Amino acid sequence: SAVISQKPSRDICQRGTSLTIQCQVDSQVTMMFWYRQQPGQSLTLIATANQGSEATYESGFVIDKFPISRPNLTFSTLTVSNMSPEDSSIYLCSVTVPGGKNTEAFFGQGTRLTVV
């Protein structure tokens, strides 16, 4: 299994500003995933972060809006840039743990973002 610490747990931000969300894992993992979950909706994959390389973004998400860092095998950040009310959502990081059920995904507790 994996224990994931994500912070902040929630924030209220002014439009036009940026927020950086941090995700710390208690073990080394190859891939870290960032999801967005809009109120009452499903989890939509934003991007995949691999240590030592550029993140891979899904359709509809761009690096300028959601820059990601992955400085080592236990840590990643997602920045939500130039925020608008439409960015209000829950953002979750996720990892899959190597070995055994190596495609089982574990999630952080999420960051509830409100943009006003």
Place this chain on the structure above:
Amino acid sequence: GENVEQHPSTLSVQEGDSAVIKCTYSDSASNYFPWYKQELGKRPQLIIDIRSNVGEKKDQRIAVTLNKTAKHFSLHITETQPEDSAVYFCAASTFSGGYNKLIFGAGTRLAVHP
């Protein structure tokens, strides 16, 4: 890319009844199908999963079936209890760019009434 559809969006049952949630996927190369339960304000938690070389898997009151030909899989909960009330997400794992990633269905809000 992979697309996962999930039905119904809401499901209301009486305690003790069974609940069935169905999902279809589009990518025939997908090989792993987990189900997650998300309680209000909590993170998603894996409850059961199935791989493409298996047709059915059961864990106490929960079972999952997979029909690879038809590209659909289902979650079955028997003897439902109020604590089963939550949002359930199906997902399909697709191998792309050298790694597996999960694509989620839209979710089913299950309400179990005492």
